[in-house]
Every structure is written in structure tokens, then in C-alpha cells.
Amino acid sequence: MKKCLVVDDSKVIRKVACHILETLDFTVAEAEDGSQALEAVQSESPDVVLLDWNMPVMDGMQFLKALGELTLEKRPKVIFCTTENGVEHIREAIDAGADEYIMKPFDRETLQSKLQIVELG
Amino acid sequence: MEISPSALRALSSILEERTGQRLNEGRQWRVELALRPILKLHDIDSCETLAVRLTEPGSESLRDETVDALLNNETYFFRDTDAFSTLPQIIEAIAAHRENTKKLKIWSAGCSTGQEIYSLAMQFREDRRRWEGWTLDLLGTDISRKAIARGQEAVYSQFEIQRGLPAKHMLQWFEQRGERWHAHDDLRRMVHFRRQNILEAPPPGMFDLILCRNVLLYFPAANRSKALDWMSRVLAPDGALMLGAGETVLGYCDRFEILPGARSLYRLAPPEKHQLAIGA
Ligand SMILES: C[S@@+](CC[C@H](N)C(=O)[O-])C[C@H]1O[C@@H](n2cnc3c(N)ncnc32)[C@H](O)[C@@H]1O
Ligand SMILES: [Mg+2]
Numbered sequence: 001m002k003k004c005l006v007v008d009d010s011k012v013i014r015k016v017a018c019h020i021l022e023t024l025d026f027t028v029a030e031a032e033d034g035s036q037a038l039e040a041v042q043s044e045s046p047d048v049v050l051l052d053w054n055m056p057v058m059d060g061m062q063f064l065k066a067l068g069e070l071t072l073e074k075r076p077k078v079i080f081c082t083t084e085n086g087v088e089h090i091r092e093a094i095d096a097g098a099d100e101y102i103m104k105p106f107d108r109e110t111l112q113s114k115l116q117i118v119e120l121g
Numbered sequence: 122m123e124i125s126p127s128a129l130r131a132l133s134s135i136l137e138e139r140t141g142q143r144l145n146e147g148r149q150w151r152v153e154l155a156l157r158p159i160l161k162l163h164d165i166d167s168c169e170t171l172a173v174r175l176t177e178p179g180s181e182s183l184r185d186e187t188v189d190a191l192l193n194n195e196t197y198f199f200r201d202t203d204a205f206s207t208l209p210q211i212i213e214a215i216a217a218h219r220e221n222t223k224k225l226k227i228w229s230a231g232c233s234t235g236q237e238i239y240s241l242a243m244q245f246r247e248d249r250r251r252w253e254g255w256t257l258d259l260l261g262t263d264i265s266r267k268a269i270a271r272g273q274e275a276v277y278s279q280f281e282i283q284r285g286l287p288a289k290h291m292l293q294w295f296e297q298r299g300e301r302w303h304a305h306d307d308l309r310r311m312v313h314f315r316r317q318n319i320l321e322a323p324p325p326g327m328f329d330l331i332l333c334r335n336v337l338l339y340f341p342a343a344n345r346s347k348a349l350d351w352m353s354r355v356l357a358p359d360g361a362l363m364l365g366a367g368e369t370v371l372g373y374c375d376r377f378e379i380l381p382g383a384r385s386l387y388r389l390a391p392p393e394k395h396q397l398a399i400g401a
Contacts, residue, residue, distance in 0.1 A: 085279060087297040094288055101288040103279050109197065113285040116202045 005046035007037040009055040034058025053082035077118040124168045131172040141320045141344040196233040197284035224256045228328045231336030232261030235272030242311040262317035272314045275304035319348040323355045335365035349374035362387040
């Protein structure tokens, strides 16, 4: 089974995302901010990270940059999932190495299609 | 609010008369929900009243709106990733026989709001050098006026744009204006649209590839046969037909046969396999 790390400071969003992911046959792990997520990518080795942008402690963009500096056996795919819905944010994320981008709100089909795009669907 | 059996029958028969679709059990509960905006817009108090209004003279445009609302227009970009990833190969195989004309004609029948045919257009443009000097004729047709108008307009909501469309394509082919995403003109110009009922005479010309995906499933068997029969008459002898993931020609039309090794793809069967022609 594929594993997804869900990173979001909102408990509700994590719950919704985890639920959808489970219906898509993913196992899930959760983190509340970027720094927890950095630990979790190492301990959990997820295949993909669903990443919020705005979070306390360490935001999504800082996480993405830090992730690039880690030496990992297998780099997870990164899908931003955020209310930052401007095209300049999307461009910034893709330029920084994100694999995909979801604008909140999202539904099951959106998440499923983005997972397929990063070849995990 | 419950819809009465007689109103449901009246509305179903209007839908069937116009589109050939039948409301199956599973879709009936949605009727009231689907029609609610129309009731509100025209200040009509119930589906029963609407059904009566539709029988009155001068109700043409109300009929159109009602039928539109009852159609399922669900679609998204690159729907069924597997299908889209096999298409370039199929298109190459057909194009190999078109070197003299350098022309490809592709028809998306039941194209809804355009995502399917624009996906194909983007796929062609990804490979821009390959198709230099070629005339790519991409046509989308649908019975719904509203859907066709939206396809022509090529403006999508945030919700629609991210369904199936890779972020890179969003950035490359669309411009964000507020919450809406407008396709660039050079993408829009690659595709044309027209209103058409797949149970009636097809658009003119012969097509190299016909996509008719997630449309036939709404039809009773006889109309599946009818639509497939029309398509078989305008598919080039070496062309291909692609249906939706859960759909088949088998049992509906023997003018097609499975294209070996490909999912949801069919080609014309040689005439000796047309059992109906012999039996009839
Ligand atoms: C579920 S959508 C499928 C859209 C797209 N092909 C896809 O697979 O994503 C079905 C479409 O078929 C259209 N349709 C229904 N009956 C039709 C008919 N008789 N002739 C042409 N289009 C029809 C509907 O209006 C709707 O837009
Ligand atoms: Mg947040």
C-alpha cells in the first residue's frame, strides 16, 4: 500500500484528507507543521506528502526547501494543498520543486486525479 | 420535496424524446435537485407545474433549459489517465498513414464542457515539433447548448481546472482572472464546437479518431446501437473509436471490433463480420 503524509495545521483538513486517502487505498501519517513533517518523512518514508502552505513553526515552502537538503533513500512526491490560490503561488511552488498543486477547497476526484498525475493513483 | 410519478414520467419522456436518454432508477432522485435552479429562476412552484408548463405552446427555451439541467455533464481534464496515455501511440499509428495529406480529424462526441477535447489539444501541443505542418482538426459536439457554449468560451472554475489538469498545464495554457481560468487563445483556436445529437446524422467528413466516452452508458440498448452505427459510418477505415472505461460496443454494434492490446479502443470490423448485414 502507498503511504501519504498529510501536513496541515488544521485538524479538520487532516481528517478530511486522511479519510479520502483511505478510500483511495493509502495508508496515512499526519503532521501539524513543517518541522514535524521533516521528522515524519524520515521515520515514515511516505510515497507522497500532501502539504499545506500556511502553518506555524515551519511553513510548507520552508519544508519543501528543507526536504531538498535531506538525504533520503526515496524522495516523496510533494503535492501542495493550500488556500493560496493565486497563479504566482502555484508558479513559485512548482519552481521550488513541488510535483503538483491543489487549491482548497478540493474533493476526492481532485485529489485522486492529482495522485494519478504524480503516478501514485 | 418528492416528485410525483406523473411529473417524473412527463419529464423523462421529454428527456428521452430530445436526447435518447432514459432516466434510470438511480438518477430519478436527482431530478428534483437538478431542476431546482430552473424552478427558482422562472418562479415555478414545483416540478409538477414545470411539467405542465412544458406542454404549453412557446415553451421551447424552457424545454431546452430543462433538458440541459437533466443531463449529466460530469467531465474533467485527462479523464482516465491510462486512456490518455495510450492515445499518442494510437494517433501515431493512424498518422503513419496520413503522411501524404498531413491531416488528422478528431471528434469528441458528447464532449460536455470541452475538457476532453482540450486535453487532447494540449497533448498535441506538448509535441509541437512532431505536428509541425499538420492540420489538426479537433471537433467537440454535444447535445447541450449550455455545454457547447462553455466549451467555446473555455473558461473554467477553480474546481474544474484542477480536476485532472497537471499544474504545469494550468500555468502554461490558462490565465487566471479572479477565480476563473481562461484558456489561451491559441489553445482555443485548435478546437471547434457544434451542437449535435449523436442519434442523428454525424458531422460531415470522415474522422480518424472518435472519442465517445461516458455518453453511451446513459442510453438504452437500442440507442447505443444507433449511435455506434452512425459513428461506424464516419470513421476512417484505419481509424479508431475510444469509449469510456466501463463501456463497450460488444452486443450493440458488430461494425466494430476490439483493437487488440488497447483498452476501450475499437476499430472497424471487416464486412464479413457484420452478422446483421447477413442475417437482415
Ligand atoms: C458525462 S458527460 C461525458 C463528457 C466527456 N466525454 C467525458 O468523458 O468526460 C456526457 C455528455 O453527453 C452529452 N449527451 C447526452 N446525450 C447526448 C446526445 N444524444 N447527443 C450528444 N451528446 C449527448 C451530455 O450533454 C453530456 O455532456
Ligand atoms: Mg494552514
